[in-house]
Amino acid sequence: MQITSEILQKLIDIAGKTYVFTDDETRNHYGHDETEDYIFPPGVVVKPGSAEEISAIMVLANEYKIPVVPIAARTGLSGGALSIHQGIGLAMDRFNKILEIDEQNLQVTTEPAVITQILRETVAEKGLFYPPDPSSQGSCWIGGNVAENAGGARAVKYGVTKDYVLNLEVVLPNGDIIWTGANTLKNSTGYNLTQLMVGSEGTLGIITKIVLKLLPCNSHNVLMLVPFYQASQACEAVSAIFRAGIVPSALEFMERDAIDWAVRFVEGISVTIQPEHQAHLLIEVDGNYPEVLMLEAEKIMGVVEQFQIDEILFADTDEQKNALWKMRRGVAEAVKSNSIYKEEDTVVPRYELPKLLQGIKEIGKKYGFKSVCYGHAGDGNLHVNIIKSDMTDANWKTEVPKGIREIFELTVSLKGTLSGEHGIGFVQKNYMDIAFSEVQLQLMRNIKRVFDPNNVLNPGKIFPDSLD
Amino acid sequence: MQITSEILQKLIDIAGKTYVFTDDETRNHYGHDETEDYIFPPGVVVKPGSAEEISAIMVLANEYKIPVVPIAARTGLSGGALSIHQGIGLAMDRFNKILEIDEQNLQVTTEPAVITQILRETVAEKGLFYPPDPSSQGSCWIGGNVAENAGGARAVKYGVTKDYVLNLEVVLPNGDIIWTGANTLKNSTGYNLTQLMVGSEGTLGIITKIVLKLLPCNSHNVLMLVPFYQASQACEAVSAIFRAGIVPSALEFMERDAIDWAVRFVEGISVTIQPEHQAHLLIEVDGNYPEVLMLEAEKIMGVVEQFQIDEILFADTDEQKNALWKMRRGVAEAVKSNSIYKEEDTVVPRYELPKLLQGIKEIGKKYGFKSVCYGHAGDGNLHVNIIKSDMTDANWKTEVPKGIREIFELTVSLKGTLSGEHGIGFVQKNYMDIAFSEVQLQLMRNIKRVFDPNNVLNPGKIFPDSLD
The missing domain is CATH 3.30.465.10 (Uridine Diphospho-n-acetylenolpyruvylglucosamine Reductase; domain 3)
Known part of the structure; x- marks a missing residue:
């Protein structure tokens, strides 16, 4: 859809000249998020200042059948904010109060x-x-x-x-x-x-x-890092902690490679990781009573000590806590900045985590890719970063999608689904048939039609191409 | 819609003769719930034994355009399970595992x-x-x-x-x-x-x-009953407790009349209520550590003692706890068994409770009705039982709906809405215009159309008559 001078003038009439951009720099800036290396610049970027201006833009978009993509901070991992059909990029920057x-x-x-x-x-x-x-x-x-x-x-x-x-x-x-x-x-x-x-x-x-x-607000928390000799046992411990009656405020899983990436590439991480530790759990409990938190931490120790673990590291100071969180949060950043990658956001009932992890590794072997796995294990939400490494471009293009399809098939067979928190957006939409039947997809598609009969708002997202 | 012998035979073919009922007793039994004294018997009651049987019934219902009403335990308070257009009453009794x-x-x-x-x-x-x-x-x-x-x-x-x-x-x-x-x-x-x-x-x-x-599971709880000399202060205390950083596991409000009804009509309630207590809060905290619960109870005492209260009653034994809960749960039962009534399920942000309560009483005065108010004050959810008492039938029919409309208008003006937990069903549907604009209602109506283009499933519910 071409943005004609007529449409451009109408956008300027609505939002004001200062807030309508057609230059390449702005269009490219709003043309990507954190999803792999995709860039889909909108035909024009508009920064509306009120709901009423957005309303007028949507009326215009329906009149001329122009795609409109709402764009937030562009940190998304599924390409939801990409202007894949160009059109109007609705940069929401001014709604910042x-x-x-x-x-x-x-x-x-x-x-x-x-x-x-x-x-x-x-x-x-x-x-x-x-x-x-x-x-x-x-x-x-x-x-x-x-x-x-x-x-x-x-x-x-x-x-x-x-x-x-x-x-x-x-x-x-x-x-x-x-x-x-x-x-x-x-x-x-x-x-x-x-x-x-x-x-x-x-x-x-x-x-x-x-x-x-x-x-x-809660006033206190206790944070501990538990090193496991086997990744599968770390996964098993996750569900054991809940079965012991404890609901931690965080329960994060990192396989060894994940921490390695973070330690290698993120500055200021001082944690030392032993090579024989195959995985870590980062576990936090929070509340208002320090004595209770110590009791809960002891209970958790009682559970994880039933597995083969090395010495537990307790973060005593805010500084140590921040260092551990920085390491955990740095994994994604490290992978993204230093490799061609694809990130999946699998989620299963938490007890199925060991099966999911093992299956992902086997599928990776079959199709010739490595993966770095980490995530919110307490929720059964495992992020899978597939690394290009020394794979050929051809295999990256043909074999990896087959592997991803198998990973999602495994996820769904374990009563899980495609995305726990990243969304489907652009990059996962053609896997939606794994999670949903034609009936379910049509139901969603018809709901979309109720809201957006002309399919002008963020078209080409969520629904597989076959349905779009 | 008449249930013809042809349709009846098809229902019998689907569900089996044992599970298709046309006798008055069964039809009347499934023709009412706990909503006032309404009775709308279905034309035929079917007790399906599987999702597949229900599927076949729905195909039949669409073919002949027969209304179908799913019927559960009939404890509803908004008439959602009433077969207002007769048709097929789908009694779900066999799905009991x-x-x-x-x-x-x-x-x-x-x-x-x-x-x-x-x-x-x-x-x-x-x-x-x-x-x-x-x-x-x-x-x-x-x-x-x-x-x-x-x-x-x-x-x-x-x-x-x-x-x-x-x-x-x-x-x-x-x-x-x-x-x-x-x-x-x-x-x-x-x-x-x-x-x-x-x-x-x-x-x-x-x-x-x-x-x-x-x-x-949590292993412990502490339950206390706090008598207030002013109902408005009891409402104010509700939000003060949260602002003090405490999240109780229950925070229930009962105005004096509510407890009076329960004490008078529900057997086995041994709580003695002083006439000068205008309202009570029933407050529970729960968790795994009794010492912590005592600390939280003390904090709550510190908050409520800033208001004019009488002596707090702590329930020490399970027996005492059950007696207090029986009293709270008995209010609705007492009112329903002993008066003609209408029940509203108003909900507002919790700090607005005093304004809501005061407004309800003023509206009652204006239209000549009494109300018994109680409910889940921690959620801002106030049940309003409007009592017929010595009101004339004519006024009950004409004045009360006007009063209810004003109560809902007040609720919505306080950023609340019509129902917190009872649903809209049959009896509140013609107040939906207070909470929603035509745009919102049409959006919901169109979603309903996506699912049910022939409007066979539970027609005449939620949407105002003007939209149906």
Whole structure:
């Protein structure tokens, strides 16, 4: 779809000349996210300043059948923000205000372009806690978190983004502006449009305001790193911890290669890893009573000591804790900055993790690729970074997709699914037939049609090409 | 819609003669729930034995355009299970098995016709905890809980039914059988059909299997009853408790009249209530460490003592705890058994409770009705039982609906909504215009059309008559 001078003029009339960009630099900037090395620049970038302006843009888009892609912080890992059909890139940068922290009701109302970590820190100053903490929290936006239903390390105890979204102001694809629900903790009033919007990856509407539930802050936590001699035993320990009656606030798995990558490539990681340690669990418990946390940590020690482990490292100071978290969060960064890769976001019931990990390694052998696995093991959510390494370009292109398909088939056979927290977006859409039948996909496709009959909002995402 | 002998024969062919009922007794039995004194018997009652039989019934229903109403335990308070257009009453009684308790993954897979309390007790025997505990838990079914997104006293800490539903097997209105998601704690794979189905009140599909998340059991709790001299102060204390950093596992409000009704009409309640106590809060904290619970109880005492209260009653034994819960749960039963009533299920952000309560009383005065108010104050969820008492039939019919409309208008103006946990069903549908604009309602209506183009599944529910 060509952006004609007529359309351009209308966009300028709506958003103002300062906020409409056709230069290559801006278009390229908004043409990529963190998904592999894809670049799909929009035909024009618009930075609207209000829901009303977005509404006018959507009316225009429907009139001329122009694709519109909402673009947040471009930290996404599934290509949801890529302008694969060019059109209008709706850069949400100006929606960057925290509108109200409601200390009486423990809620925050925010615009979407607020960095998640800043939102978390700002409410923490009032003694309030917004738990979801995706690894990209230092750069991702809360609006993108809602669009992808982002998770994070603390999801294992506190749930994911969807569990905190109470209400959304949304511009619908036809330009109507609605709230999806009410600012209440409970709601049995009509269909749950809020939860339908969360995780819909910018295909059902453009989020302009977000009301989030908050909790009172916890004051203490205990963090420990447990080295295992066998990766499979680390996976087994995950479910054993829950069966012992403990709900940790984080329970992260890293196989040896994952830590190696982080230690090699991320500056300032001082953790020393023994070569015989095949995997680590990073385990945190939190609460308000240090004595209780010590008791829980002891219980966890009792569980993991039933497996073959080396000495447990307790992080005593904030500095040590930050170092461990930096290492965990650095894995993805290390892989992404230093290799051609594809990242999968498999999720299974947590007890199935050992089978999933073993299967991934066997599939990798079959198709000739290496993988670095790590992730939110407490949730059964395993990130699989497939590394190109010395694979030929031809094999990377033909063999790896076959391997990914087998990984997803294994995941689904274990009662899991394709994505735990990254979304389907552009890169996983042609695997959707593994998780869903034609009936399920058509149902979703028809819901999309209700919202967006002209298919102008973020087309070519989520649904397999066969259905698009 | 008349059930002809031809249709009847086809139903018998599908479900077997033993499970198809046309006698008045059965039809009347399945013709009412707990919603006021409504009786709408289905034309025929069928008790299917499998999802496949339900599928065949739905195909038949579409062919002949016969309304089908899924019927669970008939404890609903919004008339969702009433066969207002006769047709086929789909009594789910035979779906009464807990299929699998997965102790490894902390999940249970169950059929819908399992009594919620039995489900809770059965998983508790394995040390597992299913938190949602609607007041009707001794008789309601888990399937109805999912259909209405039921809450309960523990929702304030643990969330409502929707927060525990991982995956659903559903027969769609056209007869297709699908699973809505995956058995995982996190899921960013396509639109959230699971959450669209939860709370859709039997209008989008018939639930045949339910996968629920479980938690490890807590071993201890502390329960206290706090008498307030002013109802408004009891409401204010609710939000003060959270602001002090405490998340109680229950925080229930009862105005004086509510307890009076319970004490007068429910047998075996031995609590003595002083006439000068205008309201009570029933507060519970739970966890695994008794010392911590005592600390939290002390913190709560510190908060409530800033208001004008009488002596706090601590329930020391299980017997005393059960007596207090019996009193709380007995309020609804007492009102329902001893008066003509209408029950509303208002919900607001919790700090707005005092304004809501005061407004309800003023509206009652204006239209000449009394109300008994109680409910899950920690969630801002206030049940309003409007009592006919000595009101004339004419006024009951004309004035009360005006008053209810004003109550809902007040609720929505406080950023709340019509129903926190009972659903809209039949009796609240013509108030939906207060919570939603035409745009929002049409969006929901169009979603309904995607699932059920012939409007055969539970027609005449949720949507106002103007839209039906």
